[in-house]
Amino acid sequence: MTDPVLNRAWLTQDWSVNAGAPRLQLMLVLFRLAQALRRPFDRRCRIIALPIVVLYTWYAEALCSVELPVRTRVGPRLRVRHGFGIVFNDACVVGADVEVRHGVTLGNKVEGGACPTLEDGVSLGVNATVLGGVRIGRGAIVGAGAVVVHDVAPGVTVVGTPAKPV
Structure with missing residues (x-):
């Protein structure tokens, strides 16, 4: 994953895969802009970044109902x-070409605990939950409503609570 930079390619990397969803396209452009302005984390950039980070956070959470912190490492084409x-x-790490649907939660089991890593091409179904320091392998599919608490091998589809391969 590359470090955020303030250029058009960085800001619009999620645009085409979210075609037809202008609300989400704007949210992701604001996310990438906030990321680029937050780095490096010196005082000058924070002052410039503050209004954009506040705008992004408000827009994402209030209008899109998406909690995607600026510090989250997200690959291209989310x-x-x-x-x-x-x-x-x-603290989650999300690879390239990952697809998430409504109701998805990526988090830890205990406060300050390990968080999931999603490799490239992962698809998460509606209301899927991935908890703890698990790794979801490249191209894996997590079915709707699945609760993942163990690693998922690349290319495998898991469903159920707890999630099991099918």
């Missing part, structure tokens, strides 16, 4: 389907 009730812990 695809958000419907964008309601989505929660990312800021």
Whole structure:
């Protein structure tokens, strides 16, 4: 994953995969802009970044119902389907070409605990929950309503509570 930079390619990397969803396209442009302005974390950038981070946070949480902290490491082309009730812990790592649907939660089991890592091409179904320091392998699919608490191998589809391969 590359460090955020303030250029058009960085800001619009999620645009095409979210075509037809202007509300989410704007949210992701604001997310990438806030990320770029927050780095490096010196005093000058924080002052410039503050209004954008506040605007992004308000827009994402109040209008899109998506909690995606600016510090979250997210690869290119994040695809958000419907964008309601989505929660990312800021310590999660999300690869390229990941797709999330409404109701998805990526978090830890205990406060300050390990968080999930999603490799490239992962697809998370409606209301999927991924908890703890688990790794979801490249191209894996997590079915709707699944609760993942163990690693998922690349290319595997898991469903159920707790999630099991099918």
